[in-house]
Amino acid sequence: MRQSRLLLTTLRESPAEAEVVSHQLMLRAGFIRHLAAGMYTYMPLGRRVLRKVEQIVRDEMDRAGAGELLMPALQPAELWQESGRYEVYGPELMRIQDRHDREFALGPTHEEVITSLVRNEVNSYRKLPLMLYQIQTKFRDERRPRFGLLRSREFLMKDAYSFDASWEGLDQAYWTMFKAYHRIFTRCGLNFRAVEADAGAIGGEGGTHEFMALADIGEDTIAACTCCDYAANLEKAEPRRMEKLYSNPSLNTDKMDKFHTPGLRTIDQLVESLQIQPQDMIKTLVYMADDQPIAVVVRGDHEVNEVKVKHILGSEKFEIASSDAVSKATGTPSGFIGPCGLTIPVWVDYAVVQMSSGIAGANELDYHYRHVNPRRDMDLRHVADLRNVMEGDPCPHCDKGELKLHRGIEIGHVFKLGTKYSEKLGATFLDASGENQTMIMGCYGIGVSRILSAIVEQNHDQNGMIWPHALAPFQVHMIPISVKDSLQMQVAEDLYNQLQDHGVEVLMDDREERPGVKFKDSDLVGIPVRIVVGKDAEHGKIELVERRTSNKETIHIQDVERRILELIQQ
Amino acid sequence: MRQSRLLLTTLRESPAEAEVVSHQLMLRAGFIRHLAAGMYTYMPLGRRVLRKVEQIVRDEMDRAGAGELLMPALQPAELWQESGRYEVYGPELMRIQDRHDREFALGPTHEEVITSLVRNEVNSYRKLPLMLYQIQTKFRDERRPRFGLLRSREFLMKDAYSFDASWEGLDQAYWTMFKAYHRIFTRCGLNFRAVEADAGAIGGEGGTHEFMALADIGEDTIAACTCCDYAANLEKAEPRRMEKLYSNPSLNTDKMDKFHTPGLRTIDQLVESLQIQPQDMIKTLVYMADDQPIAVVVRGDHEVNEVKVKHILGSEKFEIASSDAVSKATGTPSGFIGPCGLTIPVWVDYAVVQMSSGIAGANELDYHYRHVNPRRDMDLRHVADLRNVMEGDPCPHCDKGELKLHRGIEIGHVFKLGTKYSEKLGATFLDASGENQTMIMGCYGIGVSRILSAIVEQNHDQNGMIWPHALAPFQVHMIPISVKDSLQMQVAEDLYNQLQDHGVEVLMDDREERPGVKFKDSDLVGIPVRIVVGKDAEHGKIELVERRTSNKETIHIQDVERRILELIQQ
Structure with missing residues (x-):
């Protein structure tokens, strides 16, 4: 074309x-x-x-x-x-x-x-x-x-x-x-x-x-x-189920203990103020499942996977509860909810069960519990995989790998x-x-x-697209440097016809534009192989450029067809 | 397939x-x-x-x-x-x-x-x-x-x-x-x-x-x-414009003459009662063009071409007038309208102008005119081609042909x-x-x-469709008579693969059905060439049937490919 x-x-x-x-x-x-x-x-x-x-x-x-x-x-x-x-x-x-x-x-x-x-x-x-x-x-x-x-x-x-x-x-x-x-x-x-x-x-x-x-x-x-x-x-x-890694509740002998955490509502605030790690926290979120409140408990560094929770509950409608709904369901302002002592159903993620000691909301304004030992202190009737995996989690299918x-x-x-x-x-x-x-x-x-x-998304550089051969809109972009040069045009036309006769799809840039414009457009459009017909045409040579690598080769006109077919078949 | x-x-x-x-x-x-x-x-x-x-x-x-x-x-x-x-x-x-x-x-x-x-x-x-x-x-x-x-x-x-x-x-x-x-x-x-x-x-x-x-x-x-x-x-x-065939008004020297036609409202009634031909009549129809009444006059055996009239008038809305509208516009009950003496605009078709004598409504209940000579008796300010051509009309482009x-x-x-x-x-x-x-x-x-x-519509017979080669869903319908006969199936399978390898599209009827059912279906579907693999397969022969002609030939298996390619290329 x-x-x-x-x-x-x-x-x-x-x-x-x-x-x-x-x-x-x-x-x-x-x-x-x-x-x-x-x-x-x-x-x-x-x-x-x-x-x-x-x-x-x-x-x-x-x-x-x-x-x-x-x-x-x-x-x-x-x-x-x-x-x-x-x-x-x-x-x-x-x-x-x-x-x-x-x-x-x-x-x-x-x-x-x-x-x-x-x-x-x-x-x-x-x-x-x-x-x-x-x-x-x-x-x-x-x-x-x-x-x-x-x-x-x-x-x-x-x-x-x-x-x-x-x-x-x-x-x-x-x-x-x-x-x-x-x-x-x-x-x-x-x-x-x-x-x-x-x-x-x-x-x-x-x-x-x-x-x-x-x-x-x-x-x-x-x-x-x-x-x-x-x-x-x-x-x-x-994540991999690590039954054997479940915490031994005897490791934590400290009693669960309520302490004053004024204004510390978020994991970040608690981590900073108490100089702890997020994974030492027990995070409790309240959801409305078919308009009934439930609590979901995950480790402080983990995210609730709502799709998993929804499936386990078998609920049609599932969404995070508003602050008002949280207060109404638990009697506690959000930020201080915890798994211990809640009257709504509590669903606990496996990773929480594996903790031996954590910090959790105390269901009371400005108070948290510390030394929470889930196997000792929490209602574990509902335990399941409820979280998103994280980078570095062990693979559930093999012993060696980890998830990325x-x-x-x-x-x-x-x-x-x-x-x-x-x-x-x-x-x-x-x-x-x-x-x-x-x-x-x-x-x-x-x-x-x-x-x-x-x-x-997978095939581009700063200059434009780079089409793989199988999907490229054309296989070859033919660019005569000067359409006013009759020799160049003759060579370009001959190659254009010859390649098309062999089933190669060629786009011929026959516009009267400066070479710079043509090259910029050609890079942008990203046809995998470019044939540049320039001054060397008088010596029977053209330049062949691969878009992906920018590799250039100067070759004789009689070798063009063979070389192009080679490149396409690669 | x-x-x-x-x-x-x-x-x-x-x-x-x-x-x-x-x-x-x-x-x-x-x-x-x-x-x-x-x-x-x-x-x-x-x-x-x-x-x-x-x-x-x-x-x-x-x-x-x-x-x-x-x-x-x-x-x-x-x-x-x-x-x-x-x-x-x-x-x-x-x-x-x-x-x-x-x-x-x-x-x-x-x-x-x-x-x-x-x-x-x-x-x-x-x-x-x-x-x-x-x-x-x-x-x-x-x-x-x-x-x-x-x-x-x-x-x-x-x-x-x-x-x-x-x-x-x-x-x-x-x-x-x-x-x-x-x-x-x-x-x-x-x-x-x-x-x-x-x-x-x-x-x-x-x-x-x-x-x-x-x-x-x-x-x-x-x-x-x-x-x-x-x-x-x-x-x-x-239709061809026949200027030279225009009637010579001097040929009709009878004066226009009103006569009693009680209850004769349609061309058919007049033709029967007066023993005349429809082409002796002058037909007048009233239309509403952008809500204004106009009359269109054509020969009794001709049909008004509304598209032509609409274009000539350049009107947006154009429709036949109701009986009420006719009465209102002309003061005459429909069935007795005629071109002479109407006060609404009158558009006359060329063919009417060529008449030397005709019968037309007299714009009065139960009366018509006879000996109407259009060039003498009608208002011919608006004359144009306003009718549908008829079978047998002379061609407007050549001297010899007529229209079909x-x-x-x-x-x-x-x-x-x-x-x-x-x-x-x-x-x-x-x-x-x-x-x-x-x-x-x-x-x-x-x-x-x-x-x-x-x-x-163009390619069928009483048994079904007959696809031309270029559009056929498959080019060959392969029918083994008995899929339980292992020799027949072997021959059919070999030919199926061989033809497909040569780019021929083959539908293989591998169903366990009676041959009659298969043939009926095959006729209905209309694939242009059928290969029937039956008893003769043991002698290395199959039957080849062309759907369009029902031509049958019994040929050797080794000739099938050549013959099929011949038929496709025809």
Whole structure:
């Protein structure tokens, strides 16, 4: 393609609204343009990359035996009512009425539609298993769209669904998809981890993994072992259970003792004033679980993992209590709550049980207890893993490693749905013995447009993007230094045609611009290989530059094709 | 692909809601499934065909130098207000509010978005011309969705837009697209005509052509010459102007004469009662044009072309007058209106002027005039082409041909928009002399999903669909007669692998079904070539059947690959 005919406007400055580098660079390099909050136009270069991602996804889905279909974006509200999600989903679900006042949802996901489809099409075990997918624009009215394509309101997704006659079948489908995802993200050139994840609002039994592209701006935190391949979303990651390390209560013979701590409400204040460490503290937080107050107790240096607590309680609504609610539930001003003597249910984290002595609120203004020995002094009817893991925690899966925390961008998700939707929507089949059974489902998503952001976060330098060969909008950027020099243009045109004839995608910068402008644009756009046709053209030579390494080689024109194909195949 | 793993359910009976054969067959053969009125899921076979159409469209757009982008489906209402279409578009435009009560439209088309995009990106003539396209799901809340994919509410479209610095540039872009469309529809294997069309509601100056797939169920009528390549939508088609055939008023020397026609209100009644021909009648209809009454006069056997009248009058609102309005405007009961003596404006069609003697209403209950000689007796201040052409009318473009009427399905549309949107949205550029100019636009649509219906309408028999090679969901249908026969299965599997290795798309019917069921399904699905592996497999032979002709040949296994490739290349 000739650059003069391409809609490609580069910007020298980053637009103010772009907070992260992938968003900045995609705007600056003319890959995307903002239309409304969380809605972007993919410009020709961005569209080309998007299509390459689509093609890789499609290849691997086909290879995994999945059939492609395309469901409507508009979904009748009735189906969402059948599944019970119409009320639950909240304002992220965009709702619309047609001219006859029938209600529709703009699909953020398609469990309802596909389950109702398969329920109508399949009635026998002989038609199972089934794996179906689509690549489609989805809609989610995010409360706070941001980071460009990372959290947008209209985005491209691959969603796949499996239907099986048995749980073993689901397991097989799940791991088939898991492996396909590995291949997809590897082919895309991403640095990623598959992590154990929390089942979350989508519901259902069984396992789930998230595929995370590692990046500092990621909205998720991942804990990964330094030795083995254990990795989990922070929501889900477990510290090693160290039963044998439980404190021996006999080690602490000091009696629990109330002391005056006027105005010391926070861990920081206590640590500073008493010259202790946060891990010597016992922290108590009050939550409202389905409108009932409960206390959660963790070590002073630990954070409550609300997802874990919510799951253990099995509550629908779960949120931190307001100061007023705390006072009302405990009779104590916040800052002085402690586990001893509370009348509301108390949930204690394992790590607290392992302490032999700690400082905790005394449920009385300006007083704390010291020498609190949990196994001796606390109500331990409810003990569980209730905290976030920390960097350095021992790995729960191997003996040697410890956990390290990373930030990640969720690019994929595999999920054992079980019978959540098939039960509600009545997707059943007759098994070999003629019995009616409920289909067992899995769902599998990939954020196709998100992958662009993830790649750019992982592949850029101060001058711009650096596209991996597999996703680059073009494979070669051809830059004649002077379009007015007929020899240079002749050489450039010949190479342009020759390379295209061999299936190489070439962008030819045929604009009348200064070389400096062309090089700056070329760095920004980040096509992996650049061919510069300059003065040396009269000696039959051009310069070949690799974007990632800045390696330059001057080579003969007759060697260009061979060398380019070498570089692409690398 | 193995049929046992494919979501493909065929139906023996046509679902009641399907009125036309393409809709019936696509449902019966499991290509699409109904989700809601005018909304369909493309099942795996349908999706494959759709992708083939997409690929042909993409190829030809790229070849025509168009750049692909992808704009959001959700469009801010503000842009539609800028263009003035937000109010005008009516209930077909689906409107939705986001969580902040901002209004959006679900795009039925993208003139506003692309014009605002290009206005921001392009400021100099040096960046023009530009041609941009996308393939995208569109939404249009049809009052009466029907015929399956032919008139649906969510559909796949290719929309392209050109931006030029001059009208000559637009002309060039227009014809480039025109030629690309010719190639696209030819490659799809469609029987189509490019027809001159009316500019319609989308507005703008200059030419427009529709590409029509010929089919009896088409919603449009086309007039095409039997000799030359003239073809036009009935809305637009003109009869030849026959100045020399104008009646010689001296031929009719009878004086105009009122006579009693009690109760004879319609052409049919007059024809029967007076033993005359409809073409001896002069028909007068009263319309309300922007709420003002006017009369339109055509020959008794002709139909008023309301589109033509509306354009000539330049009126916004145009509709037939009610009986009450007729009486009020003319003082005469309907059925006896005539052109002579009316006080409202009278518009007369050319063909009436050519009459030497006719019968017309006398503007008095139960009376008509006979011997009406239009050139002598009528007010001919407003004469124009106001009628639909008829089968047999002489061609307006050549001397020999006559017009024949066909029904057509609109599959594509090229349109010179001019400055309609660029003016309203302020899309301007600096020309070579530094002057500010308005960009000149064209728009170019293809109904991608519609093409499926058009193909099936043109390619089917009583047993099912007959896919042309270029769009077939698979190229070969492999049918082992008995999957329990290990020799047959071995031969089938070997051929399956061998053909796929050579890039041939094969659907293997590996189901345990009776041969009759398999053949019926195979006919219905309409894959162009069938390989039947039966008893002859033990002698190294298979049967090869062409779906379209039912031609059968028994050939040796070693000749299959060569023969299949031959058939595909045909």
